Amino acid sequence: MYNKTKVSIGILLFLCLASLPFWHSLMQDGEDSAIKNPVILATAGETCVEDRAFMRSNHMVLLHQWRDEVVRENKREYTNSHGELFQKSLSKTCLGCHSNKKEFCETCHAQASVKVTCFDCHLQPEQMTEKNRQEPYFHKSRGN
Amino acid sequence: MKFDNKVNRKEFLKLTGIAALIGVGGKTGFSLYASGQEPETDSDENKNKIRYGLLIDTKKCPPDCTDCSDICHSKHNVPSYKSKKIEIKWIWKEPAKHLFPENNWDLKPVAAKNVPLLTVCNHCKNPPCVRVCPTQATFKRDDGIIMMDYHRCIGCRFCMAGCPYGSRSFNYKDPRKGLTELNPDYPTRTTGVVEKCNLCAEKIGDGSSPYCVEKCSKGAIIFGNLNDPESEIRKAIEQDHVLRRKAELGTEPSVFYKV
Amino acid sequence: MIEKAFEGGKKYKLWLLFLLAIIAAGIYQYSIQLEEGLSITGMSRDVSWGFYVANFTFFVGVAASAVMLVIPYYLHHYKKFSQLVIFGEWLAVGSVVMCILFIFVDMGQPQRALNILLHPTPNSVLFWDVIVLFGYLAINLFVAWVTLRKEKANLEISKLIKFLILLSIPWAIAIHTVTAFLYSGLPGRHAWLTAIMAPRFLASAFAAGPALLILLLMVVKKLTYFKPEKEAFGTLAKIMLYGMLVNIFFYGLEIFTAFYSNIPSHKHTLTYLFFGLNGYSKLVPYVWTSVAFGFVSVFMLLFPAIRANHKTLAVAATLIFFSTYLDKGLALVIGGFIPSPLETITEYTITGPEFTISAGIWAIGALLVTLAYRMTLNVRQS
Numbered sequence: 001m002y003n004k005t006k007v008s009i010g011i012l013l014f015l016c017l018a019s020l021p022f023w024h025s026l027m028q029d030g031e032d033s034a035i036k037n038p039v040i041l042a043t044a045g046e047t048c049v050e051d052r053a054f055m056r057s058n059h060m061v062l063l064h065q066w067r068d069e070v071v072r073e074n075k076r077e078y079t080n081s082h083g084e085l086f087q088k089s090l091s092k093t094c095l096g097c098h099s100n101k102k103e104f105c106e107t108c109h110a111q112a113s114v115k116v117t118c119f120d121c122h123l124q125p126e127q128m129t130e131k132n133r134q135e136p137y138f139h140k141s142r143g144n
Numbered sequence: 145m146k147f148d149n150k151v152n153r154k155e156f157l158k159l160t161g162i163a164a165l166i167g168v169g170g171k172t173g174f175s176l177y178a179s180g181q182e183p184e185t186d187s188d189e190n191k192n193k194i195r196y197g198l199l200i201d202t203k204k205c206p207p208d209c210t211d212c213s214d215i216c217h218s219k220h221n222v223p224s225y226k227s228k229k230i231e232i233k234w235i236w237k238e239p240a241k242h243l244f245p246e247n248n249w250d251l252k253p254v255a256a257k258n259v260p261l262l263t264v265c266n267h268c269k270n271p272p273c274v275r276v277c278p279t280q281a282t283f284k285r286d287d288g289i290i291m292m293d294y295h296r297c298i299g300c301r302f303c304m305a306g307c308p309y310g311s312r313s314f315n316y317k318d319p320r321k322g323l324t325e326l327n328p329d330y331p332t333r334t335t336g337v338v339e340k341c342n343l344c345a346e347k348i349g350d351g352s353s354p355y356c357v358e359k360c361s362k363g364a365i366i367f368g369n370l371n372d373p374e375s376e377i378r379k380a381i382e383q384d385h386v387l388r389r390k391a392e393l394g395t396e397p398s399v400f401y402k403v
Numbered sequence: 404m405i406e407k408a409f410e411g412g413k414k415y416k417l418w419l420l421f422l423l424a425i426i427a428a429g430i431y432q433y434s435i436q437l438e439e440g441l442s443i444t445g446m447s448r449d450v451s452w453g454f455y456v457a458n459f460t461f462f463v464g465v466a467a468s469a470v471m472l473v474i475p476y477y478l479h480h481y482k483k484f485s486q487l488v489i490f491g492e493w494l495a496v497g498s499v500v501m502c503i504l505f506i507f508v509d510m511g512q513p514q515r516a517l518n519i520l521l522h523p524t525p526n527s528v529l530f531w532d533v534i535v536l537f538g539y540l541a542i543n544l545f546v547a548w549v550t551l552r553k554e555k556a557n558l559e560i561s562k563l564i565k566f567l568i569l570l571s572i573p574w575a576i577a578i579h580t581v582t583a584f585l586y587s588g589l590p591g592r593h594a595w596l597t598a599i600m601a602p603r604f605l606a607s608a609f610a611a612g613p614a615l616l617i618l619l620l621m622v623v624k625k626l627t628y629f630k631p632e633k634e635a636f637g638t639l640a641k642i643m644l645y646g647m648l649v650n651i652f653f654y655g656l657e658i659f660t661a662f663y664s665n666i667p668s669h670k671h672t673l674t675y676l677f678f679g680l681n682g683y684s685k686l687v688p689y690v691w692t693s694v695a696f697g698f699v700s701v702f703m704l705l706f707p708a709i710r711a712n713h714k715t716l717a718v719a720a721t722l723i724f725f726s727t728y729l730d731k732g733l734a735l736v737i738g739g740f741i742p743s744p745l746e747t748i749t750e751y752t753i754t755g756p757e758f759t760i761s762a763g764i765w766a767i768g769a770l771l772v773t774l775a776y777r778m779t780l781n782v783r784q785s
Contacts, residue, residue, distance in 0.1 A: 071293045074285065074349065091331075120334040121294060123326060229447035229749060242746040245668070263745075272590050278529040279518040298518050299441075299511015302529050304451040308591020310744035314451055314511065316442035335440040336511025393590040 049080050049093065063090065063118075090122050195269070195288035196343055197370040197398035198357070199377050199386065200262050202240075204364035207260050210237070212356035212365065216341070219355050221332040223322025232313040232322070234341040235264040235356055243389055243401075262365070264356075265290060265311040265341040266389060266397030273303035273312065282338075288370075288398055289343045299336040308393055312340045370398060404552065407785075408778035415777070422770045429763010432756045433508060441511060444757040449749035450740040452509070454733075454757050458764070459505035461611070461732040463582045464604060466498035466539065468612020470575040471642050477568050483635045487620070492547040493775035494616055495575075499540040501768040506533075508760055528584045535578045542571045547775070555782050579604045586739065594672035594739045597660075603653040604731070609646030611727040613639045614720040619772070621717055627780050637710055640719070644704040647723055651697055654730075675748070676738045683748045686738060689729050696726035 048055050050062070066088040069075040078086045087093050098104040101124055109116050213235045216222070222232050237260035241249050249257050267290045273282050274290060281297035284290055304312045318335045326332070330346065333339050344354035348367075352358070357367040368377035377400075380386075386400040436443050446453040472491035475481035507513055524530045546567050553560050560568075580601040586592070587600035597603075617639050620631050661669040674680050676690045700722035709715040737751045 067295055068293075071291065071295065072283065074345070076349075117334070121331040123328055123331065229449075230442055231448055238745055245746050275526050276528065276589070278524050278527040278533070279515075279522045280524050281518070296515070296518055296522065297512060298515045300506075300509070300529060301451045301511070302527070302585070304448075305586075305592065305740075306589050308589075308744050310449070313448055315440065316444075316446070317440040334512075338511075390591060395590065 048097070049078065049086050090118060193286070193371055195370045195398060196348070197267065197288070197368065197377060197400065198264070199366040199380050199400045199402060201364045201366070201402045202261055203402070204362045205262060206362065211359050211361070212262065215355045215359040218325070219327050219330060221319070221323055221327050221330055223319040225322045230316040232315065232319065232339065235262060237261060238263050244387065246390070246392070261401065263309070263311070264399060266309055266395065266399045267343055269396035269398065270394060272306040272308065272395060276302045276306040278302065285345070289345050291342055291345060292339060294333050294337050294339065297337040299338065301338060303338055308390055308395065312338050314338050404555070404778065404782060407781035408774040410781050411777055418773065419770065422766045422773070425766035426763050426770065429760050429766065432759040433763070435756060436508070436760065443754060445752045445754045447749050447751070449743040449747065450737060450751040452736055452740070453751055454753045454761055455505045455509035457732040457736040458761055459502050459509070460582060460736060461728055462498040462501045462505070463536070463578055464608030464731065465612045465615055466495045466502065467575040467579040467605070468608050469495035469543065470572050471609055471613055473568060473572060475638070481638070483632055483638060487631060487635055489547050489550060489779055490620060490776060491616055492543045493772055493779070494612070494619065495543045496540060496547065496775065497768040497772040499536055499543070500771055501764050502536055503540070504764045504767060508764070528581060528588060532581045532585060535574065535581050539571070539574050539578050542567055542574060546571065551779055551782055576605065579608055591744055592739050593668045597657060599653055599656060603650065606646055606650040606653055607727045607731050610643050610650055610723050613643040613646065614723040617643070617720040618717065618724070621713060623776060623780070628784065629780055633711070636713070636716060640704060640710040640716055643720065643723055644701065647697065647701050650727070651701065671742050672738045675741050676734050680742065681748055683750055685750045685752065686734055690734050693726045693729035693734065696722040700726060
């Protein structure tokens with residue numbers, strides 16, 4: 001190989017630079033408290049649709065699953081692991097409690113640098129009427 | 145055998161058998177290239193399957209009334225722009241001669257040629273838009289509604305080229321720029337996706353009718369299940385003289401016009 | 404090997420800088436398009452594909468035309484093309500990259516582009532087009548690169564490469580056929596609904612591609628040590644002539660069928676293109692320019708003396724290039740949307756930002772072709 005030393009130094013330098021973000025986050029002492037304990041404005045029910053740990057790591061998977069099932073299969077009801085029934089709705093079910101989208105969604109996503117595109121189309125709580133915001137997030141069967 | 149769409153089951157099996165013999169690949173190969181085009185077997189077999197449709201009674205529809213489009217567009221957050229070039233429309237009116245260009249119009253009075261008739265997505269039984277979509281962002285539901293998955297649409301506009309009815313609109317810019325009032329019960333769309341009438345899929349599940357049908361005080365639009373022989377729409381289609389737009393293309397629209 | 408692409412004089416560096424500047428302008432305008440949406444283009448509800456898709460369609464043809472060198476050389480052992488084949492392959496690479504970029508900038512939601520592969524849909528022609536285009540890019544890139552390396556090391560090409568070269572022939576036909584199917588399979592778009600769309604595409608491609616290659620090789624001849632043989636130019640000119648003759652013949656067939664059958668919907672687009680319809684006639688001058696260029700170039704090329712003379716050959720190649728560009732690029736795609744399915748006419752005018760973005764893509768194509776040609780020439784010299 002030509003220029004063995006130069007090439008090795010180059011590769012090493014590249015690896016250091018490329019891994020910089022990892023070192024940077026490792027050096028910070030844990031997560032920001034706002035991210036560790038997001039403000040939750042629960043207005044109905046005690047827990048989220050699934051438990052906290054599951055939602056933390058899998059909320060995006062669940063949301064995508066809901067999205068596809070509602071739009072593509074017209075299945076609008078979700079039965080959680082405790083057998084409770086919910087309406088699969090970002091605006092009604094999720095934002096029903098987490099109406100503080102700014103703190104609840106955006107702080108963490110900014111940190112993780114994941115762009116939330118949901119609200120390009122779906123309305124935010126402040127764009128919704130009073131009646132809508134207060135609609136209980138538990139599913140009401142259509143009969144009552 | 146006649147080349148119409150009413151191939152019965154036996155004939156269909158025979159056809160696919162021949163196809164398999166000559167190496168086209170039989171039923172799977174056939175259906176792979178013809179998604180959204182189930183072979184029509186006996187109509188009795190479709191009895192339990194819903195196929196929603198509309199019947200527009202052109203005589204009952206007052207030419208200058210826009211109630212149905214107004215309610216539809218406000219309920220579905222359909223933006224309105226000053227520029228006609230990039231406008232977005234779900235249900236609107238066009239001169240009769242434009243909707244049925246193949247009709248022999250030359251002996252009709254000018255007024256008849258230009259009478260505004262409603263037009264809307266035809267929710268075709270053999271939808272070309274579904275056939276061409278590269279991501280299945282537009283697809284046919286079990287109940288016959290041609291739906292858009294706005295989350296999946298890449299905005300290639302192949303469906304707009306494919307639709308022979310001009311029923312599709314593209315969001316050339318952020319639709320919220322064209323909305324003064326938002327209906328909180330329904331999302332908007334985002335820049336760069338195609339949209340069209342969804343036959344109020346969000347609403348009709350519990351037996352109610354689309355907004356356009358509900359709002360029309362003249363009862364000019366009938367909504368119902370085309371496969372149900374007892375439904376009002378089916379009976380009206382059987383009894384009256386009805387037309388479908390560009391029937392010769394084989395798309396089999398689910399929107400009928402009573403003339 | 405790649406470092407050889409950057410070795411060149413001051414003029415060469417300036418040319419690269421010039422291309423980079425255009426690319427930068429294109430990227431800047433594209434960033435605005437990402438923000439604003441496709442409203443910055445001239446496209447509309449009625450004319451929902453415009454300049455981007457027109458260029459895509461045209462350059463798929465240029466890419467496919469590489470087979471016009473591959474077939475004579477590899478199948479018929481036409482030795483005069485031995486030095487030229489690789490230039491055709493590099494042109495194909497540059498063209499396919501442009502095609503992919505033109506499709507990309509045309510998308511309303513480019514960040515979702517991968518949905519085409521995440522939700523593969525075999526009934527969509529666009530799905531197949533993406534597959535064949537990327538496949539063609541990979542084959543040509545690999546073949547051109549490896550053959551150049553073998554040439555450098557004075558080695559025979561392997562069986563695998565030979566196989567890939569042979570595969571590239573039907574593959575080239577496939578990319579343009581699939582691209583024609585994008586149009587010819589749509590109900591209700593009468594100007595496109597024609598079974599000879601794919602043959603028409605191939606014929607015009609085999610005129611436009613060699614035309615562009617002749618012009619590029621003339622530039623190479625003028626600026627570098629490499630002097631392609633006169634006979635090679637003559638053969639390319641003949642290929643171009645035959646391609647254009649067949650292209651004009653096919654176009655005539657379309658006109659006959661539409662006007663002799665007298666079916667209104669089949670006549671509308673052609674009437675709009677050649678004479679204007681209901682007072683709308685924006686494309687008429689372009690179409691007649693295309694017709695004039697096409698006939699003049701064919702007439703010129705019929706004379707062996709004109710084909711043999713580099714100056715007149717350059718004129719004829721330029722005329723063919725623009726004739727096919729206006730016809731297949733502009734008139735075919737935009738004309739297909741006029742009149743709309745609702746019998747109305749919305750005309751299309753390209754906008755400045757749309758042109759700048761397109762120019763950026765042309766510059767990317769030109770940059771790739773320049774670098775590849777330079778690399779090939781430098782490798783061969785050393």
